[in-house]
Amino acid sequence: MSKILKLVLCLVFASAFVAASVVAVAPGAARVFDAGHSTPEALFLNPLDERSLVFDAAGGLRATLYGEQNRAPVPLSAIPEQVINAVLDVEDQNFWSHEGVNLRSTVRALFENVAAGGVAQGGSTITMQVVKSVMGDETSLERKSREAILALRLEEQLTKEQILERYLNTVYFGNGAYGVQAAAETYWNVGVAELDWGQAALLASIIRYPDLYNPIRHPEVASERRRIALGLIVDAGHITEEQAGLYAYEPLPTQVSRIAPSADDYFLEEVKQILLDDPSYGIGSTPEERYQAVFSGGLRIHTTFDPNMQALALQARNDVLPGELDGQFLFRNRVGEDVQGTAVVVTTDVHTGAVRALVGGPGFDAYRYNIATQGIGRQAGSSFKTFVLAAALESGLVPNDTVAGSGPCRFPNPGGYPDPYIVQNFGNSGGGGGSITQQTLRSSNCAYVRLGQIVGLQRVVDVAQRMGITTPLTAGILSMPLGAFEVLPVDMAAAYGSIANDGIYNEPYYIERIEGSDGTVLYQHQPNGRRALTRQTARLAAQVLEANVTGGTGTRARLTSQPAGGKTGTAQDSADAWFVGFTPQYATAVWMGATAGRVPMGNVGGVSVTGGSYPARIWGQYMNAVLDGIERVEFADPESTRGGRSLRLPSEVDPGGSGSSSSGRGRGSGSGSGSGS
Incomplete structure (x- = not known):
């Protein structure tokens, strides 16, 4: 007689023994008997949900990602004997000898259940609990009998060791911890291999009722x-009893520990959202599949994150910003109301595009919107002049070419507003003539509006987009060179990085490699650099922007150990302030402004904010710390250029530009706000 048939007969006879309940039990018993004779039912043990792990660029564990179940499966060989024996002693003392069902316990429980008119007592072996974890929590008499039958079949399919390993990685220990490894981390902040008998006994005692216990x-x-x-x-x-007495007085855990943190900062949130949104990472073709993979698939996600650079960026930002609030400052708007301001910092590797640090706002716990990467961006101010400079050099102009910077300057703007478009230099300076390099160091608004029209604003748009600007740009706006359009800080960092990288643009990326729980490589980042500027243009632009840091508007960003190039930016009414710069190793964008809306920063810590004030200081302190002790590397020298020429627009286009043009290449027909330094 088969084991299953023996079990069924025991259940039927035990049920019939309680005469007062025969009528209620008989139908269920009949179904159980049928189940014993039916075609063997397959019991599929799906892979266990497993948390995913996120690592930084050096391989350090950065975060865990999981949904309802925090689980880290471990092999039975990695679980110490005290944990195995404690669980078996409490939950299933005859585990190694029974064949999946403890008939004595099962029959005893059946008598109790029949007398109670339902399931009041368990009697489940560990094998039956494994079956239950697959079938669900229904507690009818018929369901319990079916569990017993399937437990017998499971013991024929798997070894005892395999069943025990499955159980110890499945069982719930409360506080979100599934399996012995997660439980050890949750209660004692250690791995399961480090647990002693007292801790093992506590875990074993929790299993029956994890919430109550x-x-x-x-x-x-x-x-x-x-x-x-x-x-x-x-x-x-x-x-021994003496040992038990000592273990009984061990302190109980008083708080939940997290040996592996959850994803709770801007960089990690960016990684998570990329994986959920983008099917190209090979973890699922549908949103549902990707969600399952990220939170239950046991992925090993290796990122570009550098925790040291992140810490230094946060420290520089917090040190330089005024006030006592880390990551934010308060200032008054024009009607006297307090406004929250902050600064963001984002750094990319100029040779690869790897994002090394990302400070996306005042603090992720209170402000989850990532200013560095999300939305339409913030007005670039004069940091956008770099794209005009690059377009000019791409078109064949050279840094020694001269352009008028006299102001105020006015330009016909038919069909746009206002008409004419009137530009003031920063601080209402009268300006004057000078080379492209000199006008860059002055951040002359009038010179750059003229230069934009000489080069052609469509060419400026094309160059900016080749360098990685992804937000909308329109060539018909005369104020484009002054940063009237919004840009994202991460785009600005990568764009400036192409200058330091001899004209090769690398798209910013966050994920280096993704492995499955078995170590299979599911995704590997591939270099995708493309030429955005000629080598000569990039080297000439680096030369000009390096001069701006040593003797122009960016002097507060000067470094002690490495050369640096960069550009300040102050948008209309000082509502947005920037410093974007690069070294031979990294490119970093720093933006400062109100967390919501555009609010003039006319008095922040007693300073009228410009890109050359707080943003340049943050950039300088941060990059000095990052590059401290690194051997100095110089920017490559450009080839020699022709002598400088005078660049002019036609007098009917630029009445104050002194003379007629021989090189006009197109101009915009609209206008917009924008000014900068």
């Missing part, structure tokens, strides 16, 4: 349950 919420109940568990371990001969 929660040691953090119900310490008195948990302490008593641990005492009972230790007694069972003594009865099994695994420890």
Whole structure:
């Protein structure tokens, strides 16, 4: 007679024994008997949900990602004997000898259940609990009988060791911890291999009712349950009564620990959203599949994140910003109301595009919107002049070519507003003539509006987009050279990085490699650099922008150990302030402004904010710290250029530009706000 048939007969006869309940039990017993004779039912043990791990660029564990179940499966060989024996002594003392069902316990439970008119007592073996984890929590008599039958079949499919390993990685220990590894981390901030007998006894005692026996919420109940568990371990001969007495007085855990943190900062949130949104990473073709993979698939996600650079960026930002609030400052708007301001910092590797640091706002716990990467961006101010400079050099102009910077300057703007478009230099300076390099160092508004029209604003748009600007740009706006359009800080960092990288643009990226739980490589980043500027243009632009840091508007960003190039930016009414710069190794964008809306920063810490004030200081302190001790590397020298020429627009286009043009290449027909330094 088969084991299953024996079990079914025992269940039927035990049920019939309770005469008062025969009528209620008989139908269920019949179905159980049928189940024993039916075609064997397949029991599929799907892969366990497993948390995903996020690593930084050096391989350090940065975060865990999981949904409802925090689980880190471990092989049975990695689980210490004290944990295995404690669980077996408490939950299933005959595990190694029974064949999936403990008939004596099952029949005893059946009598109790029949008498109660339902399922009042368990009697489940560990094998039956594994089956239950697959089938769900229904507790009908028929369901319990089916579990028993499937448990017998499971014991024929798997070894005892395989069943035990599955159980120890499946069972719930409360506080979101599934499996012994997550439980060890949750309660003691250690791995399962480090648990002693007292800790093992506590875990074993929690299993039956993890909420009721929660040691953090119900310490008195948990302490008593641990005492009972230790007694069972003594009865099994695994420890002495004296040892049990000592373990019974071990302090209980008082708070939930997190050996591996959750994703709670701007960089990690960016990684998570990229994986959920983009099917190209090979973890799922649908949003549902990607969600399952990220939070339950046991992925190993290796990122570009540099924790040291992140810490230095945060420190520089917090040190330089006025006030006592880390990551933010308060200032008054024009009607006297307090406004929250902040600064963001984003750094890319100029040779690869890898994002090394990302400070996206005042603090992720209170402000989750990532200013550096999300939305339409913030007005660039004069930091956009770099794209005009690059377009000019791409078109064949050279840094020694001269252009008028006299102001105020006015330009016909038919069909646009205002008409004429009137430009003031920063501080209402009268300006004057000078080379492109000199006008860059002055951040002359009038010179750059003229230069934009000489080069052609469509050419400026084309160059900016080749260098990585992804936000909308329109060539018909005369104020484009002054940063009237919004840009994203991460785009600005990568764009300036192409100058330091001899004209090769690398798209910013965050994920280096993704592995499955078995180590299979699912995704590997491939270099995707493309030429945005000629080598000569990039080297000439680096030369001009380096001069701007040593003797122009960017002097507060000067470095002690490395050359640096960059450009300040101050948008209309000082509502946005920038410093974007690069070294031979990194490109970094710093933006400062109100967290919501455009609010003039006329008095922040007693300073009228410009890109050359707080943003340049943040950039300088940060990059000095990052590059401290690094051997100096110089920018490559450009080839020699022709002598400088005078660049002019036609007098009817630029009445104050002194003369007629021989090189006009197109101009915009609209206008917009924008000014900068």
